[in-house]
Amino acid sequence: MSKKILVSLALLMAVMLIINRKEAMSQEHDNKTVSVKQEQTKEVSNNKGASNQSIDTTSDNEQTTSTDKKFLEQVDLSRYDLILVNDSHAFSDEQLPAVTGIIDSNYQVHADLVTPYQKMKEAAAADGISLRVVSTYRSVSYQEQVYEQSISDNINAGMSQQEAEEETAVYVAEPGKSEHHTGLAIDLVDQLWLDAGKGLVPEFIETAAGKWIDEHCAEFGFIIRFPKGKEEITNINYEPWHIRYVGVENAKYITGNQLTLEEFVELVEKIQKEKN
Ligand SMILES: [Zn+2]
Structure with a gap:
């Protein structure tokens, strides 16, 4: 092979390398853009x-x-x-x-x-x-005690039976749950x-x-x-x-x-x- 052909081959390879790198970079950039967008949409929908x-x-x-x-x-x-x-x-x-x-x-x-x-x-x-x-x-039986205690605490704090039960239901899990x-x-x-x-x-x-x-x-x-x-x-x-x-x-x-x-x-x- 002549020197000229070798030089042009080397040049061609260099150009191809640059093109590949550019493609890879733009792909990277695209992926990033997509994931940021997804994150933003997620946040909005979560809120x-x-x-x-x-x-x-x-x-x-x-x-x-x-x-x-x-x-x-x-x-x-x-x-x-x-x-x-x-x-x-x-x-x-x-x-x-x-x-x-x-x-x-x-x-x-x-x-x-x-x-x-x-x-x-x-x-x-x-x-x-x-x-x-x-x-x-x-245990489930212990939770029953916690539940009943919470209701009576609420009644002692001045709530009606119904109010006390509702308040307890908000803060204390039902026994078994x-x-x-x-x-x-x-x-x-x-x-x-x-x-x-x-x-x-x-x-x-x-x-x-x-x-x-x-x-x-x-x-x-x-x-x-x-x-x-x-x-x-x-x-x-x-x-x-x-x-x-x-x-x-x-x-x-x-x-x-x-x-x-x-x-x-x-x-x-x-x-x-x-x-x-
Ligand atoms: Zn807890």
């Missing part, structure tokens, strides 16, 4: 009123990216830590595995939570927060909040500990089970202290996409149905 719930779920599903889809397709809803307990999904004691784990000296939990909780507690301590457990596993029966839920505050004699009230989110839990619990496999703005879906008022174990991957997905466990389960079922 819509609860009356538009069913519409929101559909539009969220349509926006599910292929990465999301792959993740959702492999979620195993038969895993115990994804069990759904709410108004329409009562928990029966037959479903209860041995609640053999103990955290904070004497609080009974499902064994899977012990290490994640311990790690979370240490991470919080490193940030100057002393996490304290208020409640974990509760509390996540605490599963051993996967923790009511969690910090030492300062306990010292101040504050109860389990939404204002806890205004404290450093409340914010820390909100921001970090997913890293350890926990979700804020009753988030703000999702009351129409969970039927439970915002509870910044009530965390539920679902495993790290699921917790990150649920929190990152601002979902409730109800919405997550529905989404997984839909995606897996489409696949089959």
Whole structure:
């Protein structure tokens, strides 16, 4: 081959390389634009009123990216830590595995939570927060006592029987319908909040500990089970202290996409149905 041909071949290859790189860059840019747009749409639809719930779920599903889809397709809803307990999904004691784990000296939990909780507690301590457990596993009969106690407390506070029952129904789960029966839920505050004699009230989110839990619990496999703005879906008022174990991957997905466990389960079922 002559020198001239070699030089023009080299030039041609250089030009082709530049073109390829440009294409790759513009593709990258396009992908970014799309995902940002999707995020924005998601946020808007998530902020819509609860009356538009069913519409929101559909539009969220349509926006599910292929990465999301792959993740959702492999979620195993038969895993115990994804069990759904709410108004329409009562928990029966037959479903209860041995609640053999103990955290904070004497609080009974499902064994899977012990290490994640311990790690979370240490991470919080490193940030100057002393996490304290208020409640974990509760039997159905114990929940009956809690429920009755709440009603009589409300009556003592001046409410009529009906008002007291309605108020209790808003804040306390009906026996059999509390996540605490599963051993996967923790009511969690910090030492300062306990010292101040504050109860389990939404204002806890205004404290450093409340914010820390909100921001970090997913890293350890926990979700804020009753988030703000999702009351129409969970039927439970915002509870910044009530965390539920679902495993790290699921917790990150649920929190990152601002979902409730109800919405997550529905989404997984839909995606897996489409696949089959
Ligand atoms: Zn709770």
